Amino acid sequence: MSDGEIAEAVETSLSNIHRVRQAFVEEGLGAALARQRPTGRQSRKLDGAQEARLVALTCSAPPEGRVRWTIQLLADRLVALESVDAIGREGVRTTRKKTTSSRGRRSRG
Numbered sequence: 001m002s003d004g005e006i007a008e009a010v011e012t013s014l015s016n017i018h019r020v021r022q023a024f025v026e027e028g029l030g031a032a033l034a035r036q037r038p039t040g041r042q043s044r045k046l047d048g049a050q051e052a053r054l055v056a057l058t059c060s061a062p063p064e065g066r067v068r069w070t071i072q073l074l075a076d077r078l079v080a081l082e083s084v085d086a087i088g089r090e091g092v093r094t095t096r097k098k099t100t101s102s103r104g105r106r107s108r109g
Helices: 002-011 014-027 029-031 049-058 070-079 089-098
Strands: none
Touching: 002 049, 014 029, 049 070, 049 089, 070 089
8 A cells, every 4th residue: 555545444544654663663563553652742721611710819918918919829729719729830831821801901902
């Protein structure tokens, strides 16, 4: 079979066929059949509902005795509200970084 016929038969791309063939030739059958190593990309820490709760919490009044929310306070409050089992400062920070909500920001468009 040609590479195109193989790709069509197993419903994959020509580049995938090439990579598998090259792995087989260079490293053997085991390497050709093994899954590729993870890219290092992390999965999302919060789903949509949890992100919405974080945004609502961020926009709410800060705790008594505080001027504003800190990332650690937000993480602790999410756990206390049982929105998540556990989350660290970095998970909250990256989630907040993705959102453009800000109580003091005006639309410029």
